[in-house]
Amino acid sequence: MIPLLSVQGISKYYGAHIGCKDVSFDLYPGEVMGIVGESGSGKSTLLNCLAGHLPPDEGQVVFDTRTDGPRDTVTMSEPERRMLGRTDWAFVHQHARDGLRMGVSAGGNVGERLMAVGERNYGDIRGKATDWLERVEIDASRVDDRPITFSGGMQQRLQIARNLVTGPRLVFMDEPTGGLDVSVQARLLDLIRGLVRDMGLSAIMVTHDLAVVRLLADRLMVMKSGRVVEAGLTDQVLDDPQHAYSQLLVSSVLQV
Amino acid sequence: MTHDTEYNFAYLDEQTKRMIRRAILKGLAVPGYQVPFASREMPMPYGWGTGGVQVSAAVLMPQDTFKVIDQGADDTTNAVSIRSFFQRTAGVRTTTATSDASVIQTRHRIPEERLTEDQILVYQVPIPEPLRFLEPRESETRKMHSLEEYGLMHVKLYEDISRHGHIATSYAYPVKVEERYVMDPSPIPKFDNPKLGNMPAIQLFGAGREQRIYALPPYTSVISLDFEDHPFEASKADHPCGLCGAIDSYLDEVITDDQGGRLFVCSDTDYCENRRNAGHKGKDAA
Numbered sequence: 142m143i144p145l146l147s148v149q150g151i152s153k154y155y156g157a158h159i160g161c162k163d164v165s166f167d168l169y170p171g172e173v174m175g176i177v178g179e180s181g182s183g184k185s186t187l188l189n190c191l192a193g194h195l196p197p198d199e200g201q202v203v204f205d206t207r208t209d210g211p212r213d214t215v216t217m218s219e220p221e222r223r224m225l226g227r228t229d230w231a232f233v234h235q236h237a238r239d240g241l242r243m244g245v246s247a248g249g250n251v252g253e254r255l256m257a258v259g260e261r262n263y264g265d266i267r268g269k270a271t272d273w274l275e276r277v278e279i280d281a282s283r284v285d286d287r288p289i290t291f292s293g294g295m296q297q298r299l300q301i302a303r304n305l306v307t308g309p310r311l312v313f314m315d316e317p318t319g320g321l322d323v324s325v326q327a328r329l330l331d332l333i334r335g336l337v338r339d340m341g342l343s344a345i346m347v348t349h350d351l352a353v354v355r356l357l358a359d360r361l362m363v364m365k366s367g368r369v370v371e372a373g374l375t376d377q378v379l380d381d382p383q384h385a386y387s388q389l390l391v392s393s394v395l396q397v
Numbered sequence: 398m399t400h401d402t403e404y405n406f407a408y409l410d411e412q413t414k415r416m417i418r419r420a421i422l423k424g425l426a427v428p429g430y431q432v433p434f435a436s437r438e439m440p441m442p443y444g445w446g447t448g449g450v451q452v453s454a455a456v457l458m459p460q461d462t463f464k465v466i467d468q469g470a471d472d473t474t475n476a477v478s479i480r481s482f483f484q485r486t487a488g489v490r491t492t493t494a495t496s497d498a499s500v501i502q503t504r505h506r507i508p509e510e511r512l513t514e515d516q517i518l519v520y521q522v523p524i525p526e527p528l529r530f531l532e533p534r535e536s537e538t539r540k541m542h543s544l545e546e547y548g549l550m551h552v553k554l555y556e557d558i559s560r561h562g563h564i565a566t567s568y569a570y571p572v573k574v575e576e577r578y579v580m581d582p583s584p585i586p587k588f589d590n591p592k593l594g595n596m597p598a599i600q601l602f603g604a605g606r607e608q609r610i611y612a613l614p615p616y617t618s619v620i621s622l623d624f625e626d627h628p629f630e631a632s633k634a635d636h637p638c639g640l641c642g643a644i645d646s647y648l649d650e651v652i653t654d655d656q657g658g659r660l661f662v663c664s665d666t667d668y669c670e671n672r673r674n675a676g677h678k679g680k681d682a683a
Contacts, residue, residue, distance in 0.1 A: 220544045242552070246556060246560075248555070256552060256555065257548025262624060263625075263626050267559070
């Protein structure tokens with residue numbers, strides 16, 4: 142089986158400072174990978190390098206494209222990479238405002254990716270947008286409302302709908318549940334889990350919330366100071382952490 | 398007004414005109430592409446046509462005949478002052494007759510009369526970037542133009558339909574030039590959009606404050622963007638002209654009293670005048 146995404150030796154430096162160093166892993170279709178670590182450990186840098194938002198200084202990110210098979214997305218041309226970014230890839234930002242157009246209606250937000258890949262039939266676009274709003278549990282009657290009138294949880298769900306409407310195969314998530322209260326978090330996690338399983342999505346999810354990875358991730362990488370210190374199956378890492386930092390991380394979680 | 402010979406011909410110095418001509422040539426070579434140029438301070442406020450005036454200054458020749466249109470009319474402040482500006486600084490002949498002019502500077506309208514290959518139409522452009530209000534980052538819109546990512550333009554039209562039930566954008570209606578660049582045709586009514594394409598005259602667009610020039614060479618393909626199920630429509634007020642009775646020209650609505658009285662007249666004053674001189678008469682003509 143060919144990995145959907147094969148990451149080899151990715152490093153990113155900010156001057157003399159290390160962003161992330163020598164990260165390698167394979168992600169297979171249908172798999173969800175969690176990346177955890179404290180603030181400043183290089184999680185988001187890594188995610189941005191993988192998603193093509195930041196150029197890495199070293200290494201390869203090989204993605205199994207639909208048409209041409211495995212391609213290195215770091216060296217591919219910018220138009221190709223941006224095309225991937227609006228078809229096969231999706232990026233869910235921590236703050237919905239970064240991923241949404243706040244001045245455009247919910248339907249327009251969901252429809253943007255469809256129009257970006259060439260859909261030119263208003264009725265079809267609107268139909269798909271409404272359908273997707275319902276799939277993320279937003280009432281279809283709010284299709285013409287602006288996201289500014291939505292609650293934080295709804296904005297985050299709208300952002301997910303907007304990303305998944307073109308049927309991507311790989312979703313990057315940067316702390317998708319950050320800044321939401323726990324009950325809203327739980328609903329969102331439930332929704333994401335359902336969508337990931339139904340659509341057979343692969344996902345790479347950055348978070349510092351171990352409960353989130355426990356629920357969603359098949360595999361886990363623990364990062365510290367830009368390096369991966371431990372990797373393995375989620376339950377294995379969380380229940381039997383080997384590295385001193387992983388042990389600290391797991392033991393830091395408050396038990397209610 | 399008399400020709401003031403203290404100024405260089407057409408106000409700008411020769412090096413500046415040369416720089417602007419280079420931008421114009423580049424614009425003509427890449428239709429619809431916004432060419433940056435070093436816009437100069439002009440003796441008028443931004444928003445009054447500083448871009449158009451610089452382009453006109455660069456293309457004017459001593460033997461040219463110059464016409465200025467402001468919202469279709471020859472006799473409004475903007476038109477009168479720009480016309481006298483070039484009378485004074487270039488000493489060129491001026492006219493209000495579309496067919497007599499070799500260079501026409503315009504704001505918000507394309508003349509009703511079909512232009513010819515001997516004419517140049519210069520537009521004043523306030524905001525050259527059609528994606529401006531959707532994507533505020535100039536670095537990003539430039540990238541979108543260069544990579545031909547125009548999905549966002551349709552988001553604007555989508556928003557129109559979802560809010561108003563039809564495409565409510567009625568001026569500055571975005572067009573695609575030669576199947577490549579999306580272009581803002583300046584705030585002309587969308588009624589004029591079909592005239593942009595396949596036009597025999599050269600069309601130049603100057604945005605002074607934004608420092609951009611773009612152009613359409615003669616007989617260029619210009620398509621107004623739309624949806625399959627909401628096609629583009631060149632709309633106008635559904636009336637004949639009150640003065641000349643024309644049914645095919647773009648109309649202004651003039652309020653005549655406070656009893657609800659109104660008059661629809663051609664916005665192109667020269668076109669209306671010619672028709673009246675030829676004996677056409679509308680229902681409101683005295």
